[in-house]
Amino acid sequence: MTDAATTDVQAAIKADVEGNDVVLFMKGTSSMPQCGFSARVAGVLNYMGVTFKDVNVLADPDLRQGIKDFSDWPTVPQLYVKGEFVGGCDIITEMTLSGELDALFDQKGVSYNKEAAEKIREANG
């Protein structure tokens, strides 16, 4: 990637991350995920009724590499809440089951369906 392309990609990522309360960089889209890990995080957010912007990294190879440089994190999906990198599939799964994701959304003023979150925890015993 040329330097110019890199800065454009980083600027575009920054705009998405800062311009939306919740952003999920993923493989595929929230309605059509194309990777199990991305599908899991998008599925949790959809089930919990969280409004988020999905960004398909498969649509642009520069973006696929750029997002890993942006967060210094080698995998996708990547979840951002109010401009902050929260984690990938493992961390979001752990936080969902422990209730930390609910706490983060409460703290950041992101609306979600609390009963749905409880149901996920019950279903995962």
Add this chain to the structure above:
Amino acid sequence: MAIEAAEIEKLIREAFPTADVTITDLAGDGNHYAANVVAEEFRGMNRVQQQRAVYAALKGKMDGAQGELHALALTTKAPD
């Protein structure tokens, strides 16, 4: 491109000599592993920082479209 469980363990141990490291092969294809790392070095770090440190230890085996390691299910914590 595949990678051996032993190599993952070696790389993580080099970075965290006192760590308790368990690698599980999830798919038998040399590409999907789970790693559980309990290391004193993680004390005071949040999960993102802990896992970033483990990814750094894997020295680029993960990233890039042809990364040798496609999926590493990571769980990390400091000893209780």
